[in-house]
Every structure is written in structure tokens, then in C-alpha cells.
Amino acid sequence: MIYLILIFFLLILMLGAAVYAVVQKDLLYAVIATGVISLVLTAIFYMLQAPDVALTEAAIGVALTTIIFLITIRNTKRYEDDYNKKDNLKSPLK
Template sequence: MITLFSTLLVILIVAGGFVSIFSKKLLSSVISMGLVSLGVSGLFFFLQAPDVAITEAAIGAGLSTAIFIIAMKKIQKGGTSDDE
């Protein structure tokens, strides 16, 4: 059962990585990076490392994405599109 869940999570994180490669908007790329971090934190929980899972969920999925979006808002109005 856990193997099934972890396989689904691995598929989820690889799909999130591909979204962040091929998306035209920078914002969706950053948000899929946060999704990858969230999936990796779930995998840490299945790998019997709850400490690392909590840290990754608080820092990688929460604060890191927030800081990215704040910095993007700083350089452009709205900050949604790529630099032209």
C-alpha cells in the first residue's frame, strides 16, 4: 500500500518538475516548484524521517515559495510573465 502511495507521489513530483520546465509563465513554474517540495516532504514521511518531512513542509513548500513570489512582485508589476 505504501509502495502504491509513494509511486503516485513520485509520479506527482516528476510531473510537477515537467510543468516547471515547460510552463511559459514564471509564476506557474514557481508554484509547481512548491508542489515538488510538498511531494518530496510526503516521500520523506514514507522514508521514516518525520523530522525532515516537517522541516521540508514548513520551509521548502511554505517560506521558499512565498519569498520567491515576493521577489517576483518586486521586479515587475504583477510579476506574472517572463522577462521580455
């Protein structure tokens, strides 16, 4: 009983993190939300009786993927700039 409610809670948390990762303009927050998705997936895999997959997801999805995204953001830039794009579209020259 409490087990099923916990799974529902985790699924909702995962979907919320996914929507947040897509909507957020600050890429740093979006990457951390992607890490949260992987963390929740680890718990769900463990509950669905797949401990091997849970270990892999914990090591690769949470730690390594997040850190290479972070290094890429440090190397490029932090914000997804939609604002400049909109200004360009409004100008009559375009």
C-alpha cells in the same frame, strides 16, 4: 502493497510537477509547481521514516521558499519573455 503504490503515485506526481515548472512560461505557475514538488517530497520523506526532515521541508520548502519567490516575481516581472528574443534573432540586423 497500497503503500508502495502510493509511493509510485507520489513520485510520478513529483516528476510531473518538475517538468511543468521547467516548461511553463508563466513564472507564477512555475513557482507554485516548485511548491508542489516540496509538498510531495514532504510526504515521501515521511514514508521513508524521516519525520525530522519532513517537518523541515514542510516549513521551509513549502511556505518560506514559495513566498520569497512570489515576492521576487511581484517585484520584477511575471513572464519569461522568450518571444521578444526570438524576434530579435530573426531580424537581419542582429
